[in-house]
Structures are given as C-alpha cells and as structure tokens.
Amino acid sequence: MPRGLFPSAPVLVSRAWWFLCEYPVQVGVLGLMGSAPFAALLLFYVREAEEGHYFTGSVSEAMRPVALGLAGVYFARFPFRLALARWMAQTVSGAPASSVRALGWAVLHLPTSLFYGAVSTLGWFLGSVLIVPFSLSIQANLAFHRFAVTRETAWTAFRESSRIPAGGVGSQLLAVSGVLTLCGFLILWMAPAAALGLAEWTVKADVVGLQQVFGLRSPPWIAISFLFPLIGVDLLWTVAFGLLHVEWQNLTQGADLLGDLRKLEKEERTAGGIVASYNK
Amino acid sequence: MRLHFDDEDEDERILVCLRPPYRGFAVIPVHKCTCTSDQGYEQFYLMGLAQLYCKDHPDRAGIGLCVACGATVCDECSTRVDGVIHCKPCLLRTVRQAPASRWRSWSAMGPAILFVPLAYAVLFLCLYGLAFLIAVIPKMQDFVESNFLTP
16 A cells, blocks of 8 residues: 555645645635534534533423534535635646635535535544444545546545545544644643633632633533634644645546556566566 | 665666656656656656556557556557546547536435435434433532532
C-alpha cells in the first residue's frame, strides 16, 4: 500500500489549517453553514433535556419530535460539504471558483450528498462499536471530493474511492482529529474555570455567578466546550480529505496507480516478464 | 511505500513518469526523461519494468500505460488527451459513458433511499438516548446521594 506517497496526517491537518487561513470566508462559510446550525440546536436540545430532569410520560413524548427534527437538521450539512468539495476542487485546479455557484451545484446533486453523508454517518456509529466500518466514513469523505472533481456518477465515484489507498492516512487523520478534539475540549472546558478561580484567589473577585455558567460542573459549558472543537476539527477533517484527494490526483493524474501496481505484481508472478521492485 | 531504482542495467530501466512532459504513466527510458534534472529522484515511481509490449501488437514495444485500464499500448494504439495516454477502447468508453453532469446523481437515488433512513434512525436513537442520559443522570445522582452518601 503506497501510504508513504502521501503526506502524513499531521501534515495534512496543518495544510488544511493553512488552507483555511488562506480562504477563511469561503471555507468557513461553506464548512460551518452545515454543522453550526445543528450544533446550536443540539445545545438547545441538551438544555431542554437537562431541565426536564426526568424522562417519563409527557417529557419523553415532548422530546421525541424534537429529536426527530434535530436528526433531520443534521442532514442539511452534507450539501454544504459537497459544495465545499466542489469549491476546493475548482480553487486548487485554478479554475474560477464561486462558493454560491458551488452551493447551487451541490443542491442540484442533493441525492449524492445525502447518500455519502448517510454512509459516512453510519460508518461513524458502527465504527465506534466495531472499528472496521470507519473505513466507510473515510471512503465516503473521499467520495465527496472525487465526485466534485470527476465526471463520474455518484455510485462510481463512491466505489472508486475505495481504490484510493488512503485508508492508512484516513485512520491517522481520525486519530489526529480525535486528539485535537480532546485537547480543544479540555482547554475550552477548563480555561475559564481556571481563570475565574485565579481571579477569585488573587483579587478576591466575586465570580460565583460566572462560575455557574463557566464552571467545571456547568452542563451548558461542558456541551459548548465539546461542540466547538468538534465543529472546528470536522471542518479541518473535510479540508484535509480534499487535500488528500488533490495529492492523489497529482500523483496519478486520475489513474488507478494502486490497481496498476497490483496488476504488475500479478503479471510478475504469472508471466515473469516484469520486475516490480518496490516497497523494500 | 517508496518505489526505488534497481541498481543494475541503468540504461535498460524504464520509468513510469508522473510529471510533465510525460504526464500520466508514460513509460520511458530513464535517460530520455527530461524532468530528472530539475524534478529529482523523488518524482519517479519506478515499476522496474524490463520491457513492455503493446497489448494488441505483441511485436511492438509499448510507449505507455492507459490511464484508465493500465494496459500497455504502442504509439499507434494510444491517444493523448491533455497529455494523458488512453487506449482506444477506454477513450471510446469514456466518451460514450460520460454522463450529463446534471443527471450524475441519479445513481445515488437508490442507495440514498436505503441509507438515509437508516442513518436517520440511528441518529434519532442516539439523540433520544442522549436526552435520556442527560435526564437520568441527575436523578441517579440524587438517588445515590440520598441512599448511600447521607449518614
């Protein structure tokens, strides 16, 4: 598996960060328009659930439609993600890129984005139990970019994305993203409480009111501390996959390098006329 | 993985050069590739090909690999599109099968109908479970404090 041909996951994440810094408006808007509304509604949902304090009878029934609606809102992010992939593809290739036109294009291809998004989501949930289905998420994330770049049909782009040897880099990206989210969560969760504690200890400031909001045991702040890094890392993850796909394209000009290598290996075994001396 | 040169028979080695001017799996002898001097060693991914012959003309040496099927093609059998080598059947197939961009998503309709409700259901269950957990945890805390922690 030619994983060494690709940049490592930390390099990709760092490139994604610089890409974000270079195009903050377009990447930020297209990236966050999808996930930020869901995150905001999720916070309200958590607050409602927390204020309920018990989960029987009418409270349970009241939460059910809210949960159904929230699950629906979650899927609104995927057209934006496809639009971001389209916009990235145009920008990287040097073609004139417009985020509005990319969004229009993504709306036109709504079934594709929903399909990839659903597979990605199932991959996340199943992968958190069985690990293996994470590959589905990696494949679906690459498929967004492949579909945006090529003229392939949605199903072909998805199928062909499994042939890109990015599983190793994708797994690395997953680990790096997890660590980044955890670090972001810990910093965001603990920093205000530490600052308030310091203010109380040093200048005897009255921080009781603020501690109820920003304290370590404040559920809203815990939820915010978790969601903000998650949204940011999700954005970096998307951009990093776009850059990974660009690497693959530059390397092979769209050809199936891995398939060709395997074919040559096979021919070496059967015909003996071709010497494939690599990966040593 | 890093592809590398075989130290023997330097002139006989054939590269699969991925950079201009031989963009896209052009099989060329080492000494003919003009991008070695400035692009350097890392730009090449040697497959160690001793010799390749055209898939349709076994007596002719191949000049490249088709970007789509990977088959070796001779000069006559190859067509360069934007500098990238295609064999004739693949080129024809590409031209014939290139779908209208507006309708490319139709192939996703079936899988979307299958997977979206499934993902929706899983997501709903997770959100509902989250609400349940958030509501139950304080109640459990109260229960533990009142039954086990109070003297």
